[in-house]
Amino acid sequence: MADFEETLYDAVAQKFRIDKLYFENKTDHQHLMIFHNAALGRVMTLDGIVQTTEADEFVYHEMMAHVPLVAHGAPQHVLIIGGGDGGMLREVAKHAVESITQVEIDAAVVEMAKTYLPNHSAGAYDDPRLQLVIDDGFAFVRDDTRHYDVIIVDSTDPIGPGEVLFSEDFYAHAKTRLAPGGVVVTQNGVPFFQPDEVTTTHRRLARHFADATFYCAPVPTYYGGFMTFGWATDATELRGLAPAIIRDRVERAELNTRYYNADMHGAAFALPQYVRAAMQGE
Amino acid sequence: MTQRHVTIGAPAETAAHYEDLVNRHGSPLLVYDPAVVRQRYAELQRALPGVSLYYAVKALPSAHVIRTIDALGGGFDIASGGETELLLREDVFGRRTIHTHPIKKDAEIRSALRYGATTFVVDNDYELTKFVPYRSRVGILLRVSFRASGAAVDLSRKFGCAFDELPGLLDRAAALGIHVKGLSFHVGSQCADAAKHVEAIEQCAALMQARAETDPTPMSVLDIGGGFPAAYHRTGLDLEAWCAPVRAALGRVPDDWQCIAEPGRVLVAPAVTCVTTVVGTSRRDGVRWYYLDDGVYGSFSGQLFDHAVYPLQVLREGPVEPSILAGPTCDSIDIVAEQIALPELEPGDLVIGHEMGAYTAATRTRFNLLPDAQFISLEPA
Ligand SMILES: Cc1ncc(COP(=O)(O)O)c(C=O)c1O
Numbered sequence: 001m002a003d004f005e006e007t008l009y010d011a012v013a014q015k016f017r018i019d020k021l022y023f024e025n026k027t028d029h030q031h032l033m034i035f036h037n038a039a040l041g042r043v044m045t046l047d048g049i050v051q052t053t054e055a056d057e058f059v060y061h062e063m064m065a066h067v068p069l070v071a072h073g074a075p076q077h078v079l080i081i082g083g084g085d086g087g088m089l090r091e092v093a094k095h096a097v098e099s100i101t102q103v104e105i106d107a108a109v110v111e112m113a114k115t116y117l118p119n120h121s122a123g124a125y126d127d128p129r130l131q132l133v134i135d136d137g138f139a140f141v142r143d144d145t146r147h148y149d150v151i152i153v154d155s156t157d158p159i160g161p162g163e164v165l166f167s168e169d170f171y172a173h174a175k176t177r178l179a180p181g182g183v184v185v186t187q188n189g190v191p192f193f194q195p196d197e198v199t200t201t202h203r204r205l206a207r208h209f210a211d212a213t214f215y216c217a218p219v220p221t222y223y224g225g226f227m228t229f230g231w232a233t234d235a236t237e238l239r240g241l242a243p244a245i246i247r248d249r250v251e252r253a254e255l256n257t258r259y260y261n262a263d264m265h266g267a268a269f270a271l272p273q274y275v276r277a278a279m280q281g282e
Numbered sequence: 283m284t285q286r287h288v289t290i291g292a293p294a295e296t297a298a299h300y301e302d303l304v305n306r307h308g309s310p311l312l313v314y315d316p317a318v319v320r321q322r323y324a325e326l327q328r329a330l331p332g333v334s335l336y337y338a339v340k341a342l343p344s345a346h347v348i349r350t351i352d353a354l355g356g357g358f359d360i361a362s363g364g365e366t367e368l369l370l371r372e373d374v375f376g377r378r379t380i381h382t383h384p385i386k387k388d389a390e391i392r393s394a395l396r397y398g399a400t401t402f403v404v405d406n407d408y409e410l411t412k413f414v415p416y417r418s419r420v421g422i423l424l425r426v427s428f429r430a431s432g433a434a435v436d437l438s439r440k441f442g443c444a445f446d447e448l449p450g451l452l453d454r455a456a457a458l459g460i461h462v463k464g465l466s467f468h469v470g471s472q473c474a475d476a477a478k479h480v481e482a483i484e485q486c487a488a489l490m491q492a493r494a495e496t497d498p499t500p501m502s503v504l505d506i507g508g509g510f511p512a513a514y515h516r517t518g519l520d521l522e523a524w525c526a527p528v529r530a531a532l533g534r535v536p537d538d539w540q541c542i543a544e545p546g547r548v549l550v551a552p553a554v555t556c557v558t559t560v561v562g563t564s565r566r567d568g569v570r571w572y573y574l575d576d577g578v579y580g581s582f583s584g585q586l587f588d589h590a591v592y593p594l595q596v597l598r599e600g601p602v603e604p605s606i607l608a609g610p611t612c613d614s615i616d617i618v619a620e621q622i623a624l625p626e627l628e629p630g631d632l633v634i635g636h637e638m639g640a641y642t643a644a645t646r647t648r649f650n651l652l653p654d655a656q657f658i659s660l661e662p663a
Binding site for chain 2: 005007008009010011013026029030031047048159160193194195196
């Protein structure tokens, strides 16, 4: 069968063998594929870029969900923007929260993910705490009136349809949706190849939040080493919790994870020097 | 004005072929023969070994042609969002395309990137700055102006920086953190000979090599554009001979460079034949007028926009007299051919236009809301 070659960069590219094509859609000026690869399981790509694979999605979803939820300590209301594949919802649902609101722009993505990436949501779309809203994430945070303890922005890359989710206006609106002590986390790319994303996001977040930084995890198929997650909150103490507190919370939550644990939680906030330099726009 | 080649009469078999097509599909027609593209592609590849060919989609943005080039393993030169959409629909992988329009809207850059094109052409400072947000993703070619005086279509007045602007643009790109991976030029379309290509190759190669001595990221791509001619005079086209000086010049550039070309016209012009029908006739001031069902607002638009003079053929034979072939619109500029000597034609007779693949259907208009000539392929899709 054919290969999928990523088109993210001109000078380098990773290539995946397509062992079986499950789904392809080329409407709405975008190109979505879900296929099987022997090493990675099911792989979803959008516009030439890997979005998620069954083999390594756990790193991404666990780190993006558990780090803010555990750091918060007592989250009741969680907002997920994007995340149509259901992996984020699955991880958030492991916590004893009261409500989960997920805003996905395209109902078809959810249906497609349930059918072709069933292991991502693993039944979480049936969770009674979930309110699934089909809407533009930007419009939702602008118009909604409720408050959330944790907001998770699980977007596509900024050149794709998720562009507005990287805008300063979006971050400003998101801030108004946070309950006191709340935190926003965002998907922020691979800084080894895309340092500009760190520079830009940091500048925008820092204008609105007392603590604006990043934490890291290496997601193998997001080629290029660490990826960064934006971390934005006015509760400056959330970032530097004592290891014992984190350990205690993680144990009590019984999360059953493959990447995330109390040690990784603390360590993820240690930033390589090149990421720090990018934050300063150097 | 270039003399038009006119053929009077046709072998019975040829006439029957066109008449059969019109009986089956109606008139007017643009008849596409993929075998001709395959042959031209092979000839060009033989004449320019080691050069990667990127078909200039603008010449004939047809799904049929895309499929033919795709099957040959060719690349594609795209210049707009519409061309990008066409390639996406035809399942052409983005990495096999280069985006060559020097001036782009931000939305076009983004849609090309989403499609998977990462090579872009730039020819000025302002355009460079548009790529700052995408600098981690793209490889840029700087377009330089070299103008072939013998080209039928000038492409170096509107686009391309002056050669002596290159060092400044290269420094500027480096300061902006944008990777320039090579140079490109387009000396003009329908070039009489390759002299300008050779001059451009030599100057660009010398500059690329000189910069490689000092620049931390050497340039390695040399894009020689298009310009390869079509045989509008029907005297045959010796591509091998036409390309020989280009081949020799490219033979002197380093082996590890990637040389690419953007042929449009040469690949598709001979692959499409236009079939029109005489709809009415009259005699004005002693001259025969024939009114066809296709004209310069339609498939013959290249006579205005592309300065082409297509070879024509009538199937009937007989004593000739001065005649005018007019197109179907109500405008008087819509004249396909003046002062040509033709035998007396009758309504229903076919008039054939040859070498009509490049910049013909591509530039037709909607004037009078006349239907487009139907595009049919001689091979099943
Ligand atoms: C940038 C570019 N590349 C390639 C071509 C194709 O040229 P030709 O049809 O002469 O091969 C053109 C024609 O306009 C062009 O503008």
